[in-house]
Amino acid sequence: MNVETKQVKLSALKLNPDNPRRIGNKDMERLVKSLQEFPDMLSIREIVVDETMTVLGGNMRLLALRKIGAKEATAKIVKGLTEAQKREFAIKDNGAWGQWDFDLLANGWDDLPLADWGVPIPNFTDPNEEWKGMPEMGDTAKGIKQILVHFETEGSIKEFSNLIGQQIGEKTKYIWYPQKERGEDES
Amino acid sequence: MNPEYPVYIISKGRWESRLTAKALERIGVPYQIVIEPQELGQYAAVIDPQKILVLPFSNLGQGGIPARNWVWEHSISAGAARHWILDDNIKGFRRLLKKQRIPVTDGTIFKAAEDFVDRYENVALAGMQYNLFAVSGKEYCGKSLKPFLLNTRIYSCILIKNDIPYRWRGRYNEDTDLSLRALKDGWCTILFYAFLCDKQKTMTMKGGNTDELYKQDKDFDGRLEMAKHLQRQHPDVTKITRKWGRWQHSVDYRPFKRNKLIKKPGIIIPEGVNNYGMDI
Numbered sequence: 001m002n003v004e005t006k007q008v009k010l011s012a013l014k015l016n017p018d019n020p021r022r023i024g025n026k027d028m029e030r031l032v033k034s035l036q037e038f039p040d041m042l043s044i045r046e047i048v049v050d051e052t053m054t055v056l057g058g059n060m061r062l063l064a065l066r067k068i069g070a071k072e073a074t075a076k077i078v079k080g081l082t083e084a085q086k087r088e089f090a091i092k093d094n095g096a097w098g099q100w101d102f103d104l105l106a107n108g109w110d111d112l113p114l115a116d117w118g119v120p121i122p123n124f125t126d127p128n129e130e131w132k133g134m135p136e137m138g139d140t141a142k143g144i145k146q147i148l149v150h151f152e153t154e155g156s157i158k159e160f161s162n163l164i165g166q167q168i169g170e171k172t173k174y175i176w177y178p179q180k181e182r183g184e185d186e187s
Numbered sequence: 188m189n190p191e192y193p194v195y196i197i198s199k200g201r202w203e204s205r206l207t208a209k210a211l212e213r214i215g216v217p218y219q220i221v222i223e224p225q226e227l228g229q230y231a232a233v234i235d236p237q238k239i240l241v242l243p244f245s246n247l248g249q250g251g252i253p254a255r256n257w258v259w260e261h262s263i264s265a266g267a268a269r270h271w272i273l274d275d276n277i278k279g280f281r282r283l284l285k286k287q288r289i290p291v292t293d294g295t296i297f298k299a300a301e302d303f304v305d306r307y308e309n310v311a312l313a314g315m316q317y318n319l320f321a322v323s324g325k326e327y328c329g330k331s332l333k334p335f336l337l338n339t340r341i342y343s344c345i346l347i348k349n350d351i352p353y354r355w356r357g358r359y360n361e362d363t364d365l366s367l368r369a370l371k372d373g374w375c376t377i378l379f380y381a382f383l384c385d386k387q388k389t390m391t392m393k394g395g396n397t398d399e400l401y402k403q404d405k406d407f408d409g410r411l412e413m414a415k416h417l418q419r420q421h422p423d424v425t426k427i428t429r430k431w432g433r434w435q436h437s438v439d440y441r442p443f444k445r446n447k448l449i450k451k452p453g454i455i456i457p458e459g460v461n462n463y464g465m466d467i
Contacts, residue, residue, distance in 0.1 A: 022423045024442045025371045115445075125448055131334040133457035135299055135465060137381050138285030 001080040005046055008075045013047065013062055014054045021094055023060050030116050031064040046076040048093070053077070056086055057093035146174075188463060190297035192346065193267050194218040195240075195258045197251055198275035202229040206387055207277040208238075214280065216294035218273075221254055255355040263349050269304070271297065274343045279385040282465065283321050288383060295463045296382040303335075304346060304377060306456065308449045311351045311374035312366055314341035315384040334381040338443040340366045341376050344384040357420060359413035363438060367421050370443040410434045 023031070035042065042065075047058030055062055056078065065073055081089065105114060131137075151157045161168040166179050196207045198220050211218045219238055222230050223245035230239055240261065247253050255272060262270035281288045282296055296315075304313045316336070342362040353368050355361050366376050411427070414436035418425040426437045450456075 022442075024423060026373055027442075120445065125337055127333045127335050127337065130448065131303075131381070133459065133461045134303055134334065135282065135284075135296075135381060135462045136460045137283055137334055 001078065003079075004077045006075065006077070007072050008053070010062070010065055010070055010073055012053050013049060013073065013075065014052065015059050015062060016055050016090065019055070019059045019090065021059060023063070027118075028060075028064060028067070030118065031060060032067050034117055035061065035064050036068060043074040046074040048076045048078060048089070050081060050086055051077065051079040056089050188298045189216055189294040190271060190301055192269045192271055192301055193262050193265060194271040194273065194297070195262070196220045196273045196275050197254045197258065198222055198230070199251070200226065201275050202226065202233055205230075205233065205275065207273050207275045208234055210277055210279045210385075214291055214293050216297060220275075221258055250358055250361070252355045252357065252361060255361070259347065259349065259354060267349060269301070269346055269348050272345050272347060274386070276387040277344060277384045278387055280315070281318055281383040281385065283381055283383060288318055288321060291465070295465050299463050300346060300379055300382050306450055306454050307375065308451050309373070309375050309446075310377055310448070311348050311369035312341040312345055313377040313379065314343065314345040315382045316378050316380050317343070318383045318385040321380055321383050334379065336378040336380065337448070338370055338376055338446050339378050339440045340438065341378055343386055358416060360417045360436065363417060363436075364420050367424065367438070370440070370446060373446050375446050375448050408434060
């Protein structure tokens with residue numbers, strides 16, 4: 001494998017037609033703004049391309065640069081990767097390793113425009129919480145604990161079914177123990 | 188209790204069935220039915236003419252889009268901040284309570300929906316889920332019932348914020364397109380599960396645009412054409428798939444999960460339940 005980093009003409013870079021990532025208008029606007037505010041970021045974190053100048057990592061940034069009207073970009077040209085390695089890189093480069101600590105973000109980094117910088121601020125909307133002061137809907141009782149039970153074979157399902165004395169059919173999504181009749185699990 | 192915002196039904200060729208009009212009559216909700224001029228005689232024979240609005244055009248060959256946009260402007264000129272626009276194939280309205288889909292006997296669910304939406308600054312579209320989608324294993328397998336689904340497609344029975352910067356467009360899937368345009372700009376949409384509408388199955392009614400849209404022969408597949416149309420409008424979130432022997436569009440609404448509801452300043456949300464006087 002050979003790696004070379006250099007300034008290249010933007011017109012020389014090709015978007016990966018099979019890139020499985022996509023970006024909405026709002027996020028693209030944020031990315032464009034982010035690049036405009038901190039252009040050096042691009043030379044620190046280059047666009048990664050293969051020997052055909054097809055992007056392996058940085059398709060969204062390339063799109064944003066085109067929008068800005070940039071003429072050049074810093075590219076890391078990687079030669080000698082197999083097709084499988086290229087595919088692996090495209091995915092792993094965007095892999096969601098780790099997670100944001102929203103407590104820390106909220107209490108130490110909250111002076112920064114986090115959403116504008118691409119931090120996926122979760123939607124904390126809880127429909128039930130928002131529904132205060134509205135007509136009741138009732139609920140389904142959940143019991144005190146729920147567990148997932150995995151069955152390796154059809155025989156295991158049958159065995160388990162016999163053990164607890166309840167039918168477990170193809171359409172069974174959940175059961176109660178002790179068993180409840182239909183409608184009994186409404187609170 | 189009745190809705191505060193004007194309720195419009197757009198209808199074509201369905202004066203005999205007029206399902207939505209009948210459903211609203213049953214629960215005493217005021218409405219206006221919007222029709223093309225050549226059908227005035229037929230509609231006026233079965234509906235109070237005072238409830239009929241006649242479009243200034245007919246047979247434009249653009250589906251229901253011009254009528255929908257005309258309704259939008261009509262409601263603005265009437266000074267309304269939002270308007271309801273309903274398809275003409277809704278058989279009834281229900282409230283979801285403890286797994287029961289209870290038919291309502293007045294327009295309270297419209298008013299409650301309006302009050303809820305008006306708590307927020309940024310709800311572009313809201314609407315009632317179809318009755319047939321409201322109770323399924325998915326909602327009940329150990330999960331709490333949700334009164335609404337946030338940021339998805341709103342269809343058939345829609346409450347539109349009048350000052351959003353869009354209008355109906357296109358030829359097919361116009362409800363999905365409008366929802367997506369609003370969502371992409373950061374607006375929220377609310378699909379109520381607490382309040383439901385009973386839609387007649389697609390392709391089981393005469394009139395409307397159904398025949399043309401769902402036409403299928405060796406040279407033309409209406410469903411595929413509709414899916415392609417939406418994919419051209421929203422390639423970033425739309426896929427075309429073939430399910431159950433026919434073409435379908437599949438929209439990914441996950442990118443819009445981050446659009447958050449913004450409460451209006453100073454709004455006070457009461458604690459507890461408000462059934463608006465509705466009982467079983």
